[in-house]
Amino acid sequence: MSELARIGVAIDSDLLAKFDQLIADRGYTNRSEAFRDLIREELVEKSWESVDAEVVGTVTLVYDHHVRMLGEKLTDLQHDHHKNILSTIHVHLDHDNCLEVLIVKGQAGAVQKIAGALISTKGVKHGRLTITTTGAGL
């Protein structure tokens, strides 16, 4: 960790009150950690803008496994991209629905393409790519 720097921020008091309420609701006990997390969030988002940046993330999928060939299609896609998919967790939510969470890694463009292909597969009820960071450089 680098040396700690202190900054002063001028902010409208109404806006600050709303911010304090927001961060209290989210469990922050001080503003500094909330500000640091906001900055890190923007830096992580920015890191995904370059298609060849090395990134990690998760893809969450909810689908009905009774939809014809859907399970096979999703598995085929994952095998096609086995180098980018590090791990998959499958949970049987109820009689019909499955939840899968995939941990993905690789170049941002490739990861986004794989996530898009999985999420847009017919029969997937909900899907989301969550972008995060390897933590290096933050």
Ligand code: NI
């Ligand atoms: Ni299942």
